[in-house]
Amino acid sequence: MIQLSVNGERHELDVPADMPLLWVVRDVLGLTGTKFGCGIAQCGACTVHLDGEAVRSCVLPVGAVAGRAVTTIEAVGESALGSQVQQAWLEHEVVQCGYCQSGQIMSATALLQRQPNPSDAEIDVGMAGNICRCATYTRIRAAIKDVGKGEQA
Secondary structure, three states: OEEEEEOOEEEEEOOOOOOEHHHHHHHHOOOOOOOOOOOOOOOOOOEEEEOOEEEEOOOOEHHHHOOOEEEOHHHHOOOHHHHHHHHHHHHOOOOOOOOOHHHHHHHHHHHHHHOOOOOHHHHHHHHOOOOOOOOOHHHHHHHHHHHHOOOOO
């Protein structure tokens, strides 16, 4: 049995320790906002927070996160910062197809937690590895900048 805290709820799970966290979140817990993209931690669609840090859940064995706090896109908006990021995404009309956006929001929120008013270079580093095939990078940057400047209501 693996004990895991996901979105503030404690779970005792009978899953293999080497099962990727992504599949535990999606298939076992039914939280489907976190997406499968590449399966090799290169696209960022599967990004969740582990103790507040952005991680790629598609390659992270659930056994390695036992006892730690996992936050998914379903709960990131419960924090003031996560809610501001989600609002900025709406105001800047970031989403086109939307597939990558849960991972983008999770990475942006972790970035802003570490660096409340990031420079362009810090945004580039913080968002590296989050791929948007619709190429909404300009809008993503603008949304992050607005949250960093405190321009969200």
